[in-house]
Amino acid sequence: MESDEALRYRTRLSLEALSVAGSRGAYEFHSLSASASIGSVSVDxxxxxxxxxxxxxxxxxxxxxxxxxxxxxxxxxxxLPGDVSLCVLPRANSLIPAVDLVNLVQKALSADDVRPITDRPRTMAGQATDFKVTATLEIEPGPDPTVVIAASRAKLTAAIAEARQLEGQLPVSAIYAALHVSGVRRVRLTSPTDDVTCDKRHYPNCLSISLASEVA
Structure with missing residues (x-):
C-alpha cells in the first residue's frame, strides 16, 4: 500500500502524467507510478x-x-548525450528488492508512449550513506530517565525517517533538536560529528542509535 507521503508527492506531479517523460517532474511521476513500493526517485x-x-x-x-x-x-x-540518470529508493518497509524496482522503473520509462525519442533512461538503485547516532543525555532531576530517553529516541527516529530519501539531509543541529526533549538539560553528541548530506544517488541510512543518560 502506498504511503501518504508518496501519494501526496505523486499527486503534486499528476499534471506531468499528461505528457511523456521528458521534464524532471514527468520522469518522477512515471517512475513513482511503476510501484507503490518506491519511496523516492531522483532525476539527473x-x-x-x-x-x-x-x-x-x-x-x-x-x-x-x-x-x-x-x-x-x-x-x-x-x-552519452541523451542519457537520463534515474535513481530509485524503496520505501523502508518495501518487500520488493531494490533490483526489481529498478527493473520496473526501467521498463515503465522505456515504453514508446512514455520515453521521448531522444532520451535514454538509465535506472539504478540508491546507495546508503551510513551513519550512527551516539549521544549522552543529561537528564534534569525528577523525570524518569527511561521515559525521557524513550521520548528522545522516538523523536530522533521520526527525524531520521523523514530524512531517508535521495538527496536527504540530516544536519547535526536536527539531531540535537530531536534529542533535546522535555526533561533533557544537555545533549552530548558523539556521532555523527558532521551533517549527513547526500547527493541524488545516496540517502541517509542510520545503522544504530545509542543513547546513554546521566542525571544532572
Whole structure:
C-alpha cells in the first residue's frame, strides 16, 4: 500500500502524467507510478563540453564535427548525450528488492508512449550513506530517565525517517533538536560529528542509535 507521503508527492506531479517523460517532474511521476513500493526517485543527466583538439586532428573529422567530453557523469558509466540518470529508493518497509524496482522503473520509462525519442533512461538503485547516532543525555532531576530517553529516541527516529530519501539531509543541529526533549538539560553528541548530506544517488541510512543518560 502506498504511503501518504508518496501519494501526496505523486499527486503534486499528476499534471506531468499528461505528457511523456521528458521534464524532471514527468520522469518522477512515471517512475513513482511503476510501484507503490518506491519511496523516492531522483532525476539527473550528464553534461558535456566541447573539447579543444589540434587542427590536424580536426581536419580528419567530418565538416562541422565536434568532440564532446563529459564533465559531469551523473553517476553513470560511459555516459552519452541523451542519457537520463534515474535513481530509485524503496520505501523502508518495501518487500520488493531494490533490483526489481529498478527493473520496473526501467521498463515503465522505456515504453514508446512514455520515453521521448531522444532520451535514454538509465535506472539504478540508491546507495546508503551510513551513519550512527551516539549521544549522552543529561537528564534534569525528577523525570524518569527511561521515559525521557524513550521520548528522545522516538523523536530522533521520526527525524531520521523523514530524512531517508535521495538527496536527504540530516544536519547535526536536527539531531540535537530531536534529542533535546522535555526533561533533557544537555545533549552530548558523539556521532555523527558532521551533517549527513547526500547527493541524488545516496540517502541517509542510520545503522544504530545509542543513547546513554546521566542525571544532572
Amino acid at each position: 543527466s550528464p553534461t558535456f563540453q566541447a573539447a579543444q583538439i589540434a587542427p590536424a586532428l580536426q581536419a580528419q573529422l567530418p565538416a562541422g564535427a565536434i568532440v564532446l567530453v563529459c564533465d559531469y557523469p551523473a553517476g553513470l558509466s560511459n555516459p
